[in-house]
Amino acid sequence: MPLFKLTLLAQACILTGLAFSSPTLIAAEKTIPELVDAVNGTPDAASREAGKKVKLRNHTKGFCTSGYFAPNPELQDSLAIPFFNQSQIKVTARFSLGGTNPKLSDKTPGRFMSLKIDGDKENLNFVTTNVPVFFASNLDDFFTFQTKVKQGAEGKQWLIDNKPDAKAFFDYVKQLPPSPSFANSRYFGVNSFLFTDKQNNSVAGKWIFEPVAGTAALSASELANLGDDFLKAELLQRINTQPAQWNLYVQLAESGDDINNPTVIWPETRKRLLVGQVVINGERDSDSQVQECDKGIFNPLLLPKGIAPSADPILNARTAAYVESFIRRQ
Template sequence: MPLFPYTRAGRPPPAPRRHTPLPWIALIALILGAIALAFAWLAGWIGRERLTAQRFTDTIEATGAAHPGFRRAHSKGVCVSGWFEPSAQAPSLSRARVFAQPRVPVLGRLSIGGGDPHGADGNARVRSIALQLVGDDGQEWRMAMNSFPFFAVPTPEAFFEQTRAQVPDPATGKPDPAKMAAVLAKYPSAQAFQQWARTAPWTDSWANTTFNGINSFWFTNAQGQKRAVRWRWQPQAAVVELDAAARGRADADFLSQDLQRRLAAGPLRWNLVVSLAGPGDAIDDPSVPWPASRPEVMAGVLSLDRMQSQEQGACGELNFDPLILPDGMRGSDDPVLAARSAIYSQSFNRRERERAAGAPAQPQEATR
């Protein structure tokens, strides 16, 4: 028997291959490098001109004076609490438990627009509500809604342009009117928003203000039926308009004073009205309102019976991220909705760091 085996051709078989680890090491290094690059990109460490949550929040901060420990937008408000009772029609919209259990606890905030935590209520054109509903299954529905019926611009990039136009010029201490004029000329929806701001009535209370969810969401019910929806809180309190002269005479904190008086007489209520999208309605563009003729479902009633100052209430510790949703609800592909979520998170993290570093307690804060 030969000492070495031979192939049929009479030659010894080739020596077994040794698998060098170098290609695998190179592949692992490539993957780790890609991950590091992705983190750097998302964090804004590279691609400085790319629109990131950090860059956007920096620009929001640059529009006014710094107020460490306060929210970057809607910086004045109060905590509120109460409950939500779904209607019999609500489960037909979504399988979320908040639409099935008899009563859902609610924590929220009522606020005014702007970044000044000491601003006068009569100067704030925008009012807001932010809410956290917690179902008995532990799932949360958070929302942040405003008194305007549609968003001023269609995309995060346009929103950034609008915000940057509000940054004061160092030479004058005021925003450059030409920059805002350029935004208005570029985006018709911004012109429509200004028209709303000029002509829509001012109400004399948070209690009789309508709050709109300007973004679209998807609801799925127990039967698997999916619908695109928008919602609003419609007040049960009678609407009383406040003219410019009355706003000028009003106390800087008249909204919180009015709220306290009203709550002393009993809970304040809003109906949850859910609008269902029709063919061709803009699902992913919050600057386009839906026709008033769209079908609507009265999905329940919000009752608020308590208010607290910001330093005493629990709402200051919450980030009212509109993409925190229970099963049976999900966000649309609206990029403005995703941007809001990211900016809220960035603002919340900065605020918490400032508080941990000793920022003063907040006498009257905001929403979001």
Template sequence: MSLFGHTRSGQEPRAARSPLLWITLIASIAGLLVLAFAWLAGWIGRDRATAQTFTDSIEATGAAHPGFRRAHSKGVCVSGSFQGTPEGAALSSARVFQQPQVPVMGRLSIGGGDPHGADANARVRSMALQLISDDGQEWRTAMNSFPFFAVPTTEAFLEQTRAGIPDPATGKPDPAKMAAVQAKYPSARAFGQWAKTAPWSNSWANTDYNGINSFRFIAADGSERFVRWSMRPQAPFVEMTPEQRAQAGLDYLADEFQQRLAQGPVRWDMWVTLAEAGDPVDDPSQVWPEQRRQIKVGTLSLTSMQAQADGACRDVNYDPLILPRGIKGSNDPILAARSAVYSQSFNRREREIASGKAADATGKEGAR
């Protein structure tokens, strides 16, 4: 056959004699691409754990608050700096561990989807950070006060989220559905026990924040280690009693943190735990053994706070997979799900802002 589609005998090849075959083939390929796109976007297979179904389920667990984050909706913007240690620089070639001081822009928040909820009643507290080093590399991380994730897979995560959707007949989640999730997943039972028994800190400033997921630190020589990181406060832990929580003001954590900042920087030390062979690096519901080696890789200093409605953190998506050279993600499916859902939530609230649908409790548009 020549390059122009003719045989030496002068006869046309079979495909050339059947243009309908080419049309059918092209149409089939196009159809498969459309189906694949729809599947990934969540337009079909609605029970799949896609970013769209996740976000839809999160939204269904409570009242709508257009323009706000779908989870951890209430928070404040913070800023400061990060100073790496030589030990951190030895583990990872990321510039953030070598630069004398890296600017930080972040967010402190509480769990839940109500941007007007009472600070002191939120069981989960969170810290999100954006670090941009002088070589233009960016690192974003989102950490929580719980020590491990409640479930091991994206399917289980979606199942747990849906169990929290209120029953239309009662206006509250069906206890039987949540009980079924806890019966199915031992880590969910353990998480429930942590939520019931772990002491409450009385400040954002003396709370531990855990990365939960595993990441890879890549050294200058190319060697890699799986790690999990945590921010450990320099401020001493003080427990908050149920009576104190009941009497605290609506914005207790923000008010208390502002008072601390007036006295000087609030600091946390960043520690990484190194995995060893056999540790479950792709399952955030499993805690690594306590005897694993831990290394201090830096210190975070926060020096200022702004309201999130007009603060610098307002329009930042703290996607945990935005990482600098020297740090890579693991194959943890929850990590990938977080990244996808954060993006979906961010896009939805930005559209709500752009269309003028977002408002705070007073009706002010654009508040987040």
């Protein structure tokens, strides 16, 4: 095995060990490999080996680009997070669709944005979706959901009939129209984090990305005139003339809000703090870090001082699951 792959594997094993230190994971009935098998649809040794050969992964259909993050200087009046004291921080972005099908149509409604914001000394990663509600509150329900959806219409109906969280998710997606661009989607971090305020208290919050260009939806006639692969070309052409931009907010929890359950949507009336602006302009697209961003992982638990994970079991399983998937692709 080449030296760089051995290094990556060592780093992955370290990350896995850190992730498994969570009491939430230790108590889980499903193992991380089982969860990855459920996502990949590889329930046995034969399908697992076949998946390794094609480097099977979730969010297979996607692409990488770049830009920068400009923090809001006024954020320091509310939160004590030194990472955001920088003026501009480089960003590596990956836009994608969900699932393991590399030929999934862009006409489907799901949109995903993952970001690596690499500062001078610390880093911050985001894994976000245009659906603000998650389909499972625990790892067993996550496993059941992923297993059932692989069964097609029958499995989906079972989830609707037996899992209220899954039904709420399907109901939201059903009314969500496809956007004409990744730049016209809102993106949500469905998991909560703990932020240190100026009084050294921890306050819970969720990430929300609001598109500066506004949201937009494709009509039925517009969809009919599009092919299945318009999103990548649209965004890359767009940023040739003007950047794609999002304002990043932290939506703060109030007393009584469930901060450890990603199936719960907090009211829109919750206070939001402007963290800064993401600007995607493709300025570093020739860099190897950007061109090869598909080969790594976006680790949402890679956090700077002043931000900590909540006890959400879905959040705390992400790193270990991403690393397991990463190792299988090597």
